[in-house]
Amino acid sequence: MHQYGDRRAVDGINLQIEAGEIFGLLGPNGGGKTTLFRILSTMLHPTSGRVRILGLDPKTESAAIRGRIGVVFQNPSLDAKLTVLENLNHQGHLHGLRGKNLKARIDDLLSKMGLESRMHDRAEVLSGGLLRRVDLIRGLLHRPDLLIFDEPSTGLDPGVRRAYWADLEDLREKEGTTLILTTHFIEEAERCDRVGILDQGRLVVEGRPSDLRQAVGMDVIVIEAEGVGALRDDIFDKAGVSAIVLDGTLRIECTDGHRLMGELYAMFRDQITAITLGRPTLEDVFVRETGHRLQAIPEVA
């Protein structure tokens, strides 16, 4: 539990993350993700409770933990006025790496990411996507067992996001690195091995995305209409189907969406503006567990 003054930023979180997995912390901004991120990256100690990172206690063994974790912040932790190489050199020195060892490691990572040609460019001239990748290299220099990311995809184009994720999955495959990331993007959470959903400081639900989605049910029908409240009552009275009102739309969870959609449309055609059928996403899981949307405007991947 962590308390800022009177406010409990996170409370009652009980979480265990396995080695070698990609674990996502999904939640809206202000939901406690950042606080949890800070606790996991040893920047913050919880007001009460127990934290063990790689089996070590951050209160007493933070130096040991820091030697084995890499942290990638939302804003790349790079000096704009220094070149890529200089930035990486400094970072290496912070972890006790130096000389030929450090040079070899930097060269290796830069060429793996295809960035050797930008080695002598100042950080300030790189695009956002490239900066993130250099920042990733920065986090990897000392071969951490665990990498923690805060909102890794914010501000990146979808194409760049995909490339970045390819790098991350590669890491997990080849090095067995455990990855933890915070995000408010549904599709990013979907790509994780397991997901923990945070809302208002509490861990609402946690598990594999496929398992969580299956628990919702097979299909989700979304209906847009003028008078949603009235329509909902109508649907219940005449079709015996219950729907919930959310953000001015009706949501129905069901197992035979195709048939039901056809029936509903036939029965209520005049009242329906639009009707869609889809598989449940983590957004639906979130809605189901918390009663409200994850974000005001759904992100398009």
Place this chain on the structure above:
Amino acid sequence: MALVLPTCSLWKRELVRFVRDRHRLYGAILQPLLFWLLVGAGLNASFFPAGVDAEVTYLEYIYPGTLLLILLFTAIFSTISVVEDRKEGFMQSVLVAPVPRASLVLGKVLGGTTLAVLEGLIFLLFAYQLDIPLSPASLAATICFLVLLGLALTGLGFTIAWRMESTAGFHAIMNLLLLPMWLLSGAFFPLSGAPPWLGWLMKVNPLTYGVAGLRRVLYLEAPAKAGDVASLEYCIGVTLIFTFATLLASIAVVVKGEGARV
């Protein structure tokens, strides 16, 4: 090893950043220089400070204070960047590296001090234009004192910056505390002529002993021209304590903030 490598690395970073930022290169020297020339020339005819040798022009009188101002400005420029750096920049990763907190402080402070002293040295060239008799001994003494003051001021700046949430907050402290401290340091007017309440403020102001100390070392070969200020030993003593205090405070704020806030 754990302390030396990161400290040197961070120290070097400060120097490289400075060289690449044209504005800082010019700003920290030109501003005080301009001020010195304009105020010195302007007030020359009207100013006869009590207890000061009549031969000393006002331009010469405010020279040591201007030297201090250069140190102060460089210290501020060096440390103000800590605010943003800590929240969104390079320093984020320093905080999660297995680096002793003292290393973080020393890297920054040594870097800032190096820059301050270098700028001070450039300004010392002007001492030869005035009637300040700089011998190798007094030059060496002056440089040592500049190093001491540089450490103290950068340490002070760091302590302030580490606890600031915004650069604007630092600007406020600069205007409400640091610049008044400088104004009341004997840079412009001597302690002896000031009204008692002002004199008291000046006596408790550590910068007063910084300026007095500079007067003493600059005029090592002609002590009479230093005026009626505290003795060199006293100035060194006070400044040493000041330096020690601000460096300890710098490390304390980082260690105290550890794990409690970002």
